[in-house]
Amino acid sequence: SKEAIRVLVTGAAGQIGYALVPMVARGIMLGPDQPVILHMLDIPPAAEALNGVKMELVDAAFPILKGVVATTDVVEACTGVNVAVMVGGFPRKEGMERKDVMSKNVSIYKAQASALEKHAAPNCKVTTHQLHGFLLRFICLIGSNSYFAIRSQVVVVANPANTNALILKEYAPSIPEKNITCLTxxxxxxxxxxxxxxxxxxxxxxxxxxxxxxxxxxxxxxxxxxxxxxxxxxxxxxxxxxxxxxxxxxxxxxxxxxxxxxxxxxxxxxxxxxxxxxxxxxxxxxxxxxxxxxxxxxxxxxxxxxxxxxxxxxxxxxxxxxxxxxxxxxxxxxxxxxxxxxxxxxxxxxxxxxxxxxx
Ligand code: NAX
The missing domain is CATH 3.90.110.10 (Lactate dehydrogenase/glycoside hydrolase, family 4, C-terminal)
Known part of the structure; x- marks a missing residue:
């Protein structure tokens, strides 16, 4: 059987998160026979709602969902993840200047990039690249017991998506730039x-x-x-x-x-x-x-x-x-x-x- 892929969804208690996590758990993202482990991150005010989402994921009894991590701790959320979907961000509220929204999101993406860089554990199945300190990895199972690393795959959804992705890239220099994208x-x-x-x-x-x-x-x-x-x-x-x-x-x-x-x-x-x-x-x-x-x-x-x-x-x-x-x-x-x-x-x-x- 295939090795599970760990998929991080930030902002998982939000609107997009609520629509996205069941799709991932159903195999719409990575294929219907690819086991997944969901890592869901949100901020403390949303912790209870996040736990509710986790309860629903358990209740839905998705056959390919092999585990759920629901947390407000960015380090725990990022540990060992292979695919990261960055949905969490600060929304523009009425009366807010563009610069204020930018400033909030830049600091979120700077912090998350650095947290990823510093704290995520290398995947123990990858022996060559873990020395380089890359954090997010995509592991593919070939045959029964050999693996190769195809690096991390990160997509930023939260707005301003392109610029948040740029900040993430700048502050996570050990993640190859080819691995950081934004959603269009x-x-x-x-x-x-x-x-x-x-x-x-x-x-x-x-x-x-x-x-x-x-x-x-x-x-x-x-x-x-x-x-x-x-x-x-x-x-x-x-x-x-x-x-x-x-x-x-x-x-x-x-x-x-x-x-x-x-x-x-x-x-x-x-x-x-x-x-x-x-x-x-x-x-x-x-x-x-x-x-x-x-x-x-x-x-x-x-x-x-x-x-x-x-x-x-x-x-x-x-x-x-x-x-x-x-x-x-x-x-x-x-x-x-x-x-x-x-x-x-x-x-x-x-x-x-x-x-x-x-x-
Ligand atoms: P919601 O406000 O429903 O959800 C956002 C979630 O992010 C909330 O649960 C919030 O607590 C969480 N969050 C805030 N700061 C966080 C942090 N530092 N770490 C982790 N989680 C954090 O927004 P939603 O409708 O889900 O939209 C999410 C983002 O997607 C927004 O920035 C939105 O503008 C953007 N969009 C991007 C699109 C695209 O095509 N690229 C389209 C849809 C959407 O507008």
Whole structure:
């Protein structure tokens, strides 16, 4: 039988956490026959609620759930985890300045990064890398008794997601930068959903949209390379929609503003779709993207597409053997170029603001 994978969910007593942990325990994130041990972290005011979530996980009797750690101690939460989904954060409250929210979250992500670095125990099954002090590991069982380490997999969900991920990266320097990502898959999935609604086609037949940049309203949902599977083969989305005005305006703003529309309708922010997308993000990262398909992930920029290096920016990526790589060589027209630059500009400003909160 397979070795259990330890999955950390921070902010587990919150809305997204409540939707996410049963998905993980059902095998939606890592596969239906992959045993998991859930590590749930929240803060002391939420400790009782967190314990309630733990009780429900026990009550649901998930066959692949091999254990639950529910704690307010970051060290206990991080010990031995292989996959980390960072959902915990400080929400923007009415009357709060952007800088105040940034400052709260920067200090949370700085502290959690350092706590991970300093305290998490190396996985005893990994002998070569544990000497390097890496904390989070992904262990794969090959055959009956041999293991190899595919490093840690971290996705930051909490907003400002890209910048929180950047802070986590900066303050956990021994975790390879390739292992720290942020969630823009929800935006990607929203874009797929809008195209399929418009064309009255199955969402599973639409692919290769791109979310560029920040998980914020400056993100650029791009359909220039997206295709739809039809009975007469794959067709470009632009050809099938045949309405550039809609694609260049309403489609973009609908995806950008979808989070606000959900809050307006539900009085709470997106939760089930965020949780489901976080599962998609990790599943594709760990198990790979299908041939010919890419997804969007916020990753550390290497300067591809002239995006400034040193930002966590959402790109189209393919994944194989637990590693993502940015899809290269896509043509970027002038309209897109401006939008790629605008969202990069916002991320650079967020980075400056985040650093000013640190000093
Ligand atoms: P909730 O407020 O329901 O839950 C957040 C949880 O985090 C709470 O239980 C809180 O006690 C906990 N928390 C706060 N500080 C913590 C800390 N230092 N350590 C551990 N836990 C801590 O928010 P929810 O609706 O679940 O959203 C969570 C985050 O996801 C928010 O930052 C939200 O803005 C962000 N989102 C990101 C999305 C994305 O696509 N990247 C989409 C959905 C969502 O808006």
């Amino acid at each position: 898959r929800l935006d990607h999935n929203r874009a797929l959903g809008q195209i399929s609604e418009r064309l009255k086609l199955q969402v599973s037949d639409v692919k290769n949209v791109i979310i560029w940049g920040n998980h914020s309203s400056t993100q650029y949902p791009d359909v220039n390379h997206a295709t739809v599977k039809t009975s007469s083969g794959e067709k470009p989305v632009r050809q099938l929609v045949a309405d550039d005005t809609w694609l260049n305006s309403e489609f973009i703003t609908t995806v950008q503003q979808r989070g606000a529309a959900i809050i307006k309708a539900r009085k709470f922010s997106s939760a089930l779709s965020a949780a489901s997308s976080a599962c998609d993000h990790i599943r594709n990262w760990v198990l790979g993207t299908p041939e010919g398909t890419w997804v969007s992930m916020g990753v550390y920029s290497d300067g591809s597409y002239n995006v400034p290096k040193g930002l966590i920016y959402s790109f189209p990526v393919t994944c194989k053997n637990g590693e993502w790589s940015i899809v290269q060589g896509l043509s970027i027209d002038e309209f897109s170029r401006k939008k790629l630059d605008l969202t990069a500009q916002e991320l650079s400003e967020e980075k400056t603001l985040a650093y000013s909160c640190l000093s």
